[in-house]
Amino acid sequence: MMHKTTTLRRLALATTLMTTFWAGAAHAVDISFFRFFGDCNTEYGNVTDVSKANGECGIITALTNKFNAENKIGAKVVTQTVDWNAYYDLLTATYSTGNIPDVAVMHASVMPNFAARDLLTPLTKPMADLGIDTKDFAPAALKNASAKGELYALPYDLHTELFHINMDLMKQAGLVNADGSPILPKSPEELIEQGKKFKAATGKFYIAVESQSSEGTMVRIFDSLVWQQGVDVISADGKTASINTPEGLNAAKLIASIYSEGLANPALDYPGSEQAFLNGEAGILINGTWGVDNYDTQAKSGKVALKNYRVANVPQLFAKPAVWADSHMWVMPKNDDRSKEKTEAALAFIKFLNDNNFQWSRTGHLSVRQSVLNSEEFKALPHRAEFAETANHATSLPQIQNERGIYNAMTTDLNAIWLTGSDPQTALEAMQSGVERVLRRNH
Incomplete structure (x- = not known):
């Protein structure tokens, strides 16, 4: 014992x-x-x-x-x-x-x-x-x-900009196809035309987008529009920029028109743009893939004005599809x-x-894992079919030093178009000069 x-x-x-x-x-x-x-x-x-x-x-x-x-x-x-x-x-x-x-x-x-x-x-x-x-x-x-x-x-992921859409407002504006999908523009001219139609029918902004801060959403759209015209914003070797170009001017003029025609509210910061969309104050929110789950959950909650939510790729407005991406x-x-x-x-x-x-x-x-993309559980996630093509069109700047510096230089001068009334050509010249300074420091 x-x-x-x-x-x-x-x-x-x-x-x-x-x-x-x-x-x-x-x-x-x-x-x-x-x-x-x-x-x-x-x-x-x-x-x-x-x-x-x-x-x-x-x-x-x-x-x-x-x-x-x-x-x-x-x-x-x-x-x-x-x-x-x-x-x-x-x-x-x-x-x-x-x-x-x-x-x-x-x-x-x-x-x-x-x-x-x-x-x-x-x-x-x-x-x-x-x-x-x-x-x-x-x-x-x-x-x-x-x-x-x-x-x-x-x-861990690939994230891009998307069009997040309030389908009830799009229906009110007569911008819905017979199959229930949104009618989206296929050219710069159509974007402005549809925006005016939307505003006249609903009395609301066609687009909500971060327009005040250094987030740089519109720079990502600018880059996407330049890439859609077959031009590299920054060369593959990271030595030259193609911003102050005819293609850049096309992109800058379109963005300027969105604001000058009153289709977007220039006073919105990032949280404000999201809130405006959830409050039913805009038809389209330009924001990234990271918002899909949140907006879908909010729309289903019944607690916000947004009820009928849908997602779409950033439209192809020029010769080829392309959209900004990062990981x-x-x-x-x-x-x-x-x-x-x-x-x-x-x-x-x-x-x-x-x-x-x-x-x-x-x-x-x-x-970014093929096994996940091929899985039934991924395919069953809400709205994925609506922007599945985005992965094929995702485009990034080349792997270069100081990419954040490049975006910051572009953001300040592009924002000046709607914040201080700078004309598109002047903005482009300043953007080109600012980016070239960063690229010179890299080499």
Whole structure:
């Protein structure tokens, strides 16, 4: 009996020691996660069933919660949410402060800046060791995640601009086909003509679009219109720009007409444009794939004026279809002091995100994994058939340094057309000059 009691005590002690060890280990593998997408902890802070979440913020929050609740290695992801406009400046600053995150979101358009300065952890071998099949990624996505023959990111989506449509207002304006689809313009002239018809019939703005801030939605539309005319906004080698051109003038004049004809409200910032659309104050919202899940959910809720919601590709107004595109990716910022345990936990989180790519595609973003795109669950998602062709027309600037600087230079001068009355030609000359300054710094 004495021997049995002693054995039980030893087992109890061993259990206590193991529990203490694993508690310490769990704390040791807390990993920092740096991202934008907003803060929605009030609504989703405790949600681990990802199917109950919607929108970018809700889904990434629920995914993080699910990983924390279910991983078997004692890892805990600690999220730091950063405002979108300050994100890359603050991420860059972490390399100086030493508070380098273990996993971070990054746009494909920004990755060349970090890869060229050796600020990212190479992921080719780690992803292979994790069993992540890179052959499942769309070739363009894999290219975006690569530099110098090395994989530096896990590609996660393809996102583009779309037309989000209030079908009740379009019906009121007589802009609905017999099959129930919206009648959309096929030329610059038709866009203005249909916009005037819409405004006359409804008394509302034809288009809601961010027009005040540095978000640069209209720059993305400008680029799309130039690409539709068969001209590269920036040359493949990243050395020259084709902005102050006849094709650029066509694009700028059309955008100027949208505002001068009163078809869009120039006073709207990004949240204001979304709210105007949800409030039934505009027929078409120009915004990205990231809004689809949110707008669909809101329309079905019965709590907003928008009831009959539909999605469409950005129309082809010139010779060929094309639309601006970028990608979200997950990276491991380089940190020579990161422990083996943190590295393994960070990689486990990245693998988890890859395994749950379908959940992210519920936002409206297009998956970059062929297996997800081919799946029945993806095809069954709301509205996907309405913008399925977008993936084939997605166009990006070439992989160059300081792409954000290029967009900022273009945004300020393009916005001047409707904010300060600058004429399109003057705006183009300023845009060309500003972009050329950035390109010269790159070489």
